[in-house]
Each structure stands twice: as C-alpha cells, then as structure tokens.
Amino acid sequence: ETGVTQSPTHLIKTRGQQVTLRCSSQSGHNTVSWYQQALGQGPQFIFQYYREEENGRGNFPPRFSGLQFPNYSSELNVNALELDDSALYLCASSLGAGEADTQYFGPGTRLTVL
Amino acid sequence: AQSVTQLGSHVSVSEGALVLLRCNYSSSVPPYLFWYVQYPNQGLQLLLKYTSAATLVKGINGFEAEFKKSETSFHLTKPSAHMSDAAEYFCAVSDTGGFKTIFGAGTRLFVKA
Numbered sequence: 001e002t003g004v005t006q007s008p009t010h011l012i013k014t015r016g017q018q019v020t021l022r023c024s025s026q027s028g029h030n031t032v033s034w035y036q037q038a039l040g041q042g043p044q045f046i047f048q049y050y051r052e053e054e055n056g057r058g059n060f061p062p063r064f065s066g067l068q069f070p071n072y073s074s075e076l077n078v079n080a081l082e083l084d085d086s087a088l089y090l091c092a093s094s095l096g097a098g099e100a101d102t103q104y105f106g107p108g109t110r111l112t113v114l
Numbered sequence: 115a116q117s118v119t120q121l122g123s124h125v126s127v128s129e130g131a132l133v134l135l136r137c138n139y140s141s142s143v144p145p146y147l148f149w150y151v152q153y154p155n156q157g158l159q160l161l162l163k164y165t166s167a168a169t170l171v172k173g174i175n176g177f178e179a180e181f182k183k184s185e186t187s188f189h190l191t192k193p194s195a196h197m198s199d200a201a202e203y204f205c206a207v208s209d210t211g212g213f214k215t216i217f218g219a220g221t222r223l224f225v226k227a
Contacts (some may be wrong), residue, residue, distance in 0.1 A: 040220075041205050041219055098208075099208040100163065
C-alpha cells in the first residue's frame with residue numbers, strides 16, 4: 001500500500017509568482033486536507049476536499065485554491081506569493097471526512113518565497 | 115471555537131525517564147483528540163487518538179494519553195524515554211463537522227543520554 005506522496009519536495013519562488021503543489025492520497029482515501037506549517041509552529045488548516053468538492057476552509061485568503069481529481073489526488077495553488085507564504089505545506093488523506101477519521105500525512109513540500 | 119494549548123515548547127528528559135507532554139483543549143462539544151509526532155524533515159505520524167471509547171488511550175511506540183474532561187486535558191506520557199523519541203509532538207483537536215483539525219504549537223522533546 002502506497003502512502004501519501006507530495007511533489008515537489010522543495011521549491012523556491014519569488015514574490016508575486018504562482019505555485020502549484022501536488023499530493024497523491026493513500027489508496028482508498030477520498031478526502032484530502034491541506035495544511036501550512038510555518039517554522040516553529042503547528043500546522044494550520046487551509047482547506048479540505050471530499051469527493052472532489054471543497055468541504056471546508058480555514059482562514060486563508062482566496063489566492064489559496066485547490067482541486068481534487070477523480071482519482072482523489074489533489075493540488076494546492078497559491079497565487080501572488082508573499083514572503084509569509086514560506087512554509088512547509090502538508091497534505092493529509094483519510095478514508096472519510098468525519099471527526100474521528102485518521103489523517104495520514106505526506107512528507108510535505110518546503111516552499112521558500114524570496 | 116475549539117483550541118489547543120501545549121504547555122512547554124521544549125521538554126528535556128534523560129534516557130529511561132518518564133516523558134510527560136502536556137495538552138489542554140477548549141471545546142464546547144465532546145472533542146476528538148489526537149497526538150502526532152514529527153521527525154525532522156518529515157510529515158506527521160499519528161501516535162494515538164481519543165474518540166470517546168475509553169479515557170486511557172494507548173498508542174504506538176509505548177505512548178499513552180489520558181482524557182480528563184474535568185481538567186480539559188489530554189496529556190501524553192511514556193514510562194521510559196528512548197533516544198529515538200526525540201522529535202516534535204503535536205496535540206490536536208478535531209472541529210465539529212470533521213473537516214478542520216486544530217493543532218497546538220508543538221513541544222520539542224529532547225532525550226539526553
């Protein structure tokens with residue numbers, strides 16, 4: 001069974017650019033959540049996708065957007081990058097979108113904005 | 115709104131000593147609570163979760179946590195620390211509706227030989 005994978009591992013962008021991060025969910029999982037983890041902090045919830053529909057969103061501006069595909073893989077897009085967007089971006093997949101569903105995390109994408 | 119507070123950003127113990135990482139939560143409804151571990155340059159791994167079945171929850175790698183409603187706490191313990199336990203630990207609560215998990219700021223555990 002393949003776990004959650006993310007690509008790329010590292011990424012360097014300049015302010016104002018756009019970036020796309022990718023996540024492949026664990027086999028059989030229909031829910032993907034994205035988190036932003038700034039240095040020295042806990043992960044902050046960005047949004048969740050359940051069966052290709054956005055199922056909830058945290059306190060992030062609209063320039064953070066996402067997609068979930070029929071195979072349940074997912075993308076996180078960030079437009080007009082700002083310096084504060086520098087962080088580790090984690091995705092997590094789960095069997096469902098319930099409160100008790102265990103989330104399985106990928107290794108993350110380290111984004112640096114210069 | 116739910117929230118999580120982890121007391122102590124850094125905890126240092128000797129190998130073989132008791133590990134105690136503190137977590138307090140705020141929730142207006144019965145919560146689902148989680149402890150995750152993060153090793154350097156890796157994602158988060160679930161240690162254990164509380165889903166109201168039993169107040170004492172046993173997890174992987176010898177860790178356990180006790181849910182105390184009266185104290186709104188969910189502290190993580192391990193009787194004997196091992197060098198491989200050195201990592202960042204996060205306590206988390208699941209929001210009602212299930213789509214949002216709120217994490218604490220984390221506690222970095224150091225284990226001295």
